[in-house]
Amino acid sequence: METTVGRLAGKVAFITGGARGQGRAHALRLAEEGADIVIVDLEDQVATVPYDLARDGDLDETAALVEKLDRRAVAVKADVRDQSQLDAAVAEGLAAFGQLDIVCANAGIWSRAPLHELTENAWQDMIDINLTGVWRTIKATVPHLIERRQGSIIVTGSTNAVRGGPGYAHYVSAKHGVMGLMKSAALEYGVFGIRVNAVCPGFVDSKMTDWQGCYEMTTGRPDGTRQEHMRAAHHSTALADVGMLAPGAISEGVLWLASDESRFVTGAIVPVDAGHLALPGFNGSPVISDVAV
Numbered sequence: 381m382e383t384t385v386g387r388l389a390g391k392v393a394f395i396t397g398g399a400r401g402q403g404r405a406h407a408l409r410l411a412e413e414g415a416d417i418v419i420v421d422l423e424d425q426v427a428t429v430p431y432d433l434a435r436d437g438d439l440d441e442t443a444a445l446v447e448k449l450d451r452r453a454v455a456v457k458a459d460v461r462d463q464s465q466l467d468a469a470v471a472e473g474l475a476a477f478g479q480l481d482i483v484c485a486n487a488g489i490w491s492r493a494p495l496h497e498l499t500e501n502a503w504q505d506m507i508d509i510n511l512t513g514v515w516r517t518i519k520a521t522v523p524h525l526i527e528r529r530q531g532s533i534i535v536t537g538s539t540n541a542v543r544g545g546p547g548y549a550h551y552v553s554a555k556h557g558v559m560g561l562m563k564s565a566a567l568e569y570g571v572f573g574i575r576v577n578a579v580c581p582g583f584v585d586s587k588m589t590d591w592q593g594c595y596e597m598t599t600g601r602p603d604g605t606r607q608e609h610m611r612a613a614h615h616s617t618a619l620a621d622v623g624m625l626a627p628g629a630i631s632e633g634v635l636w637l638a639s640d641e642s643r644f645v646t647g648a649i650v651p652v653d654a655g656h657l658a659l660p661g662f663n664g665s666p667v668i669s670d671v672a673v
């Protein structure tokens with residue numbers, strides 16, 4: 381009988397923000413292809429984030445789902461803002477599996493406010509988690525990859541890593557920063573056979589986008605509904621009948637970057653956005669004063 385060997389057989393992936401959403405979807409997709417999984421999450425609230433972050437039990441649920449796929453999982457509660465917690469998570473993963481091959485720096489937050497009204501704390505939390513947290517994740521994992529002269533690091537950007545967005549300048553700034561970090565890391569670690577790339581998701585239906593403030597943004601009304609929001613999302617893609625993407629859609633890009641199929645790809649920005657970045661610029665609510673007309 382013919383046996384199928386997974387594209388990641390014998391590999392181990394370290395994933396931040398793995399309790400739910402895209403991080404969980406990545407864990408399950410990589411496990412389906414044969415990888416054992418180390419997942420890390422805060423499982424606690426950040427005061428400046430207006431929607432609930434992962435809660436106690438979410439990490440364990442991801443681990444149980446990985447184990448259902450007959451792969452091994454180690455779940456560690458850790459904050460990407462704390463280097464010692466990340467280092468301890470890596471040590472725990474290495475103690476269990478003896479190696480790391482794939483690193484997904486995926487943990488992130490989002491919030492909204494006009495640029496000049498962003499609080500000091502909202503700005504700082506964003507930079508600390510979405511930018512510095514990626515640096516810390518690489519810092520915690522790369523010495524081991526260097527030792528083994530191999531590895532694939534995948535940082536999670538966004539279409540907002542290469543394009544502006546009104547009303548969340550701190551997020552856009554952090555994600556642009558992640559692209560600089562990724563490109564520099566690709567150059568520094570290429571000599572060790574380590575690849576570093578970015579997956580840039582389009583609009584994804586996760587808890588990050590499933591709350592009233594996000595519906596308000598997409599519908600233009602404070603009382604916009606989830607249904608209207610899901611419909612409005614179709615304006616952000618180029619593909620027929622594609623609006624919000626499922627978290628698992630991004631996992632396919634992550635899987636490709638993790639696998640040997642992308643062995644000659646490093647320093648690259650890979651959008652998985654249903655054509656969002658290809659859309660022509662269009663101002664849906666231009667200011668047209670009498671003087672200007």
Ligand SMILES: NC(=O)c1ccc[n+]([C@@H]2O[C@H](COP(=O)([O-])OP(=O)(O)OC[C@H]3O[C@@H](n4cnc5c(N)ncnc54)[C@H](O)[C@@H]3O)[C@@H](O)[C@H]2O)c1
Pocket residue numbers: 396397398399400401402403420421422423424426433434435458459460461486487488489490509513536537538539580581582583584585586587588589627
């Ligand atoms: N949802 C979207 O539309 C979208 C679009 C582009 C990019 N992204 C990016 O994708 C990534 C995953 O987001 P998601 O859509 O799955 O949202 P999500 O909120 O479901 O998942 C994010 C996870 O990160 C965890 N996390 C937050 N702060 C943390 C910290 N300090 N330490 C450890 N873990 C922490 C959360 O608890 C949560 O489990 C993020 O980097 C996000 O910026 C999301």
